[in-house]
Amino acid sequence: MFVKLQMMNELKNIAQVYGAKVQFQPSLECAGRFDLVEKIIRINSSYSRETQIYAFFHELGHFHACVKNKWRKYHDPAVPFSEKSKIGLKVERAMDKFAVKKVKKYFPEVQIAPYYSGAAGKKRFYSFVDSVNEID
Ligand SMILES: [Zn+2]
Numbered sequence: 623m624f625v626k627l628q629m630m631n632e633l634k635n636i637a638q639v640y641g642a643k644v645q646f647q648p649s650l651e652c653a654g655r656f657d658l659v660e661k662i663i664r665i666n667s668s669y670s671r672e673t674q675i676y677a678f679f680h681e682l683g684h685f686h687a688c689v690k691n692k693w694r695k696y697h698d699p700a701v702p703f704s705e706k707s708k709i710g711l712k713v714e715r716a717m718d719k720f721a722v723k724k725v726k727k728y729f730p731e732v733q734i735a736p737y738y739s740g741a742a743g744k745k746r747f748y749s750f751v752d753s754v755n756e757i758d
Pocket residue numbers: 680684714717
């Protein structure tokens with residue numbers, strides 16, 4: 623329990639450096655998401671410590687990109703997802719790259735495979751696209 627609490631505090635401090643807050647919620651519908659308006663990164667606290675750390679840095683990458691005005695179209699809620707999905711895999715892999723770099727820096731003991739890498743990652747992304755398109 624202490625290890626998890628320590629990790630949460632560390633992630634809160636890192637988020638602050640980027641001008642964001644982090645909230646841990648056990649009932650989130652996915653591993654992590656971010657809210658640009660409220661500047662909050664939400665992490666599913668029912669996942670393993672490793673997954674929470676990785677999800678945090680992946681979402682922080684999205685947040686940071688938005689602040690820097692990078693990949694605007696992908697992060698713009700007004701753009702339909704069917705249009706975003708064309709550039710999505712590239713953006714998601716860039717976020718993974720950001721996350722891998724940051725995890726190595728702050729939590730070098732954590733070993734985790736990038737979520738969207740390789741053929742499995744590609745498949746994962748397009749099944750995500752399908753699920754979003756059903757909602758759209
Ligand atoms: Zn992402």
